Amino acid sequence: MAVTLQTSARNAACDAIVDLIDGGAGAGTLEFKTSGGTSTQGNGEVATLTFSDPAFGAAAGGVATASAITSDTNATGGTTTQAYIYDSNGNPILSCSVGVGSGDIQLTNNVIAATETVAITSLTVTVPAS
Amino acid sequence: MDNKEIKIEFSFIKENLMEVVQPKITGTGVVYKKDGSISVPDNMENKEKWQ
Numbered sequence: 001m002a003v004t005l006q007t008s009a010r011n012a013a014c015d016a017i018v019d020l021i022d023g024g025a026g027a028g029t030l031e032f033k034t035s036g037g038t039s040t041q042g043n044g045e046v047a048t049l050t051f052s053d054p055a056f057g058a059a060a061g062g063v064a065t066a067s068a069i070t071s072d073t074n075a076t077g078g079t080t081t082q083a084y085i086y087d088s089n090g091n092p093i094l095s096c097s098v099g100v101g102s103g104d105i106q107l108t109n110n111v112i113a114a115t116e117t118v119a120i121t122s123l124t125v126t127v128p129a130s
Numbered sequence: 131m132d133n134k135e136i137k138i139e140f141s142f143i144k145e146n147l148m149e150v151v152q153p154k155i156t157g158t159g160v161v162y163k164k165d166g167s168i169s170v171p172d173n174m175e176n177k178e179k180w181q
Binding site (some may be wrong): 003006013014017087093096100104105106107108109110111112113115116117118119120121122123124125127128129130 | 151152153155156157158159160161162163166168169170171178
């Protein structure tokens with residue numbers, strides 16, 4: 001029998017995940033990285049955006065939605081294919097793929113020139129039922 | 131001809147693969163050029179739609 005999470009379990013799991021982003025004294029960050037970037041904060045960094053604190057609202061239906069994310073108005077620049085989410089102590093919490101028309105986070109362009117602005121218009125974390 | 135006993139053993143390993151519920155991240159974002167226009171790949175169709 002497949003593992004199936006009820007809504008209460010999905011919400012609890014989802015909240016537990018996104019609450020880790022709020023670890024430390026400040027706000028968590030989302031770092032777009034090059035394909036060679038590692039999980040170490042700053043390694044392969046293309047652009048860094050800052051979450052609100054707390055980063056996400058309470059999960060509903062297994063989905064947590066990010067509160068306002070501050071854009072990077074002066075990107076380092078590069079071609080991004082992945083992103084890491086860190087807490088304010090620099091601990092990696094989540095990672096995902098980045099692309100144009102594909103990937104977990106879809107940008108209008110994943111080739112970012114230095115000093116360009118990168119903005120996130122929507123971001124959710126979902127814990128599915130199965 | 132020598133009688134050789136050939137012993138063939140079959141071992142089947144059945145792994146009980148634990149099914150894991152994987153969280154998902156879904157996000158959209160916009161990259162802006164310095165002039166404020168939206169940056170899209172040069173080979174993107176309907177480029178005008180974005181800019």
